[in-house]
Amino acid sequence: MPAVVKCPTCGTEVAWVTENKFRPFCSERCKQIDLGAWASEKYVIGGKPGESSPDRSENEDD
Numbered sequence: 001m002p003a004v005v006k007c008p009t010c011g012t013e014v015a016w017v018t019e020n021k022f023r024p025f026c027s028e029r030c031k032q033i034d035l036g037a038w039a040s041e042k043y044v045i046g047g048k049p050g051e052s053s054p055d056r057s058e059n060e061d062d
Contacts, residue, residue, distance in 0.1 A: 009033050 003016040009030035016023055025031040037043050
C-alpha cells in the first residue's frame with residue numbers, strides 16, 4: 001500500500017506513487033500555485049534580519 005500525503009497547496013490526500021507526476025501536489029494547478037507563491041516571495045527561507053547572501057564575485061579566487 002503506497003504512502004498517502006496531503007497536497008501542500010490544497011490539503012487533498014495524494015498517493016505517493018511514481019505514476020503521480022505532480023507529487024507531492026495533487027495536480028498541475030496546485031504545483032503552479034506553489035511555484036507562483038515562491039516567485040512572488042510569499043514563501044521565504046528564514047535567516048537573520050538584514051542578512052544577505054554574499055556576492056559570488058567577492059568569493060571567487062583569481
